[in-house]
Amino acid sequence: EEEMLREKQKQEEDRLIEKLRQEEERLREKMRQEEEMLREKQKQEEDRLIEKLRQEEERLREKMRQEEEKLRQKQKQEERLSTKQREEDERLKEEQRQEEEERRKEKQRQEDILEEKLRQEEEKRKEKQRQDEKENRKVLQEKELERKRSKEKEEEARKRVVEKERADVQLDLQTQKTVREGDRTEPETGAESGSDEKKDSLIWCDS
Known part of the structure; x- marks a missing residue:
């Protein structure tokens, strides 16, 4: 019976261990899927920000190109102007140069802001x-x-x-021992006529 009990308990332990292993495997798979979804979402967000930055850069390049074209047109006109007019144009040109410098600085500032924003987003993603x-x-x-x-x-x-x-088992053995010792104190008359079952029980207890 102890052997059967141990086998039953071992089977139960194996069943619980297998159940826990399956639960652990399920959690790992769930974690893997969630991490995959997170990576995909982060990649989409990064792609969106990169595309936005690219479009902004393209817009600024186009704007600069148009301004440079205007500047070339003005330069052509300057060649046909008088000295006084040329001086005035030089003044205007300097103002334009300063404005372009300001625009360049502003563009750089915007790019720095975008870069910092991307860096912060990446830090948040890593922390999460x-x-x-x-x-x-x-x-x-x-x-x-x-x-x-x-x-x-x-x-x-x-x-x-x-x-x-x-x-x-100990209690049962003690009880049978007490019964056996009590039988020994009785007269032996009729001992041969005792039941075979009782004798077998006593023999089993002795063994």
């Missing part, structure tokens, strides 16, 4: 990923702790059952 991984590790650790506790409880229950069965 770290937090997700930390949370997933915590869930796995809790599952592992739960599995260990369950196994310990099962082991304690098995020990209690074995101890109870051992105590029952």
Whole structure:
């Protein structure tokens, strides 16, 4: 019976271990899918920001090209103007140069802002990923702790059952011993006519 009990408990332990392993595998697969979705979402966001930056750069290039074209046209006109007019144009040209310098600085500032924004987004993504991984590790650790506790409880229950069965056997042996010793104090008359079942029981107890 102890062997059957151990086998049954081993089967139950194996079943619980397999169940926990399947649950752990399910969690890992869920984590992998969530990480894949997160990476895809982040990639889409990065692509969107990059495309936006590219379009902005293209717009600024086109604007600069138009301004340069205007400047060339003005330069052609300057060649036909008088000295006084040329001086005035030089003044205007300087103002335009300063304006272009300001626009260039503004463009650089906008690019710096976009770059900083991308950097911050990347930092947020990495931090979220770290937090997700930390949370997933915590869930796995809790599952592992739960599995260990369950196994310990099962082991304690098995020990209690074995101890109870051992105590029952000891009590039964003690009772049969007491009965056997009581029989020995009675007269032997009629001993041959005693039941075979009782004799067999006493012989089994002695063994």
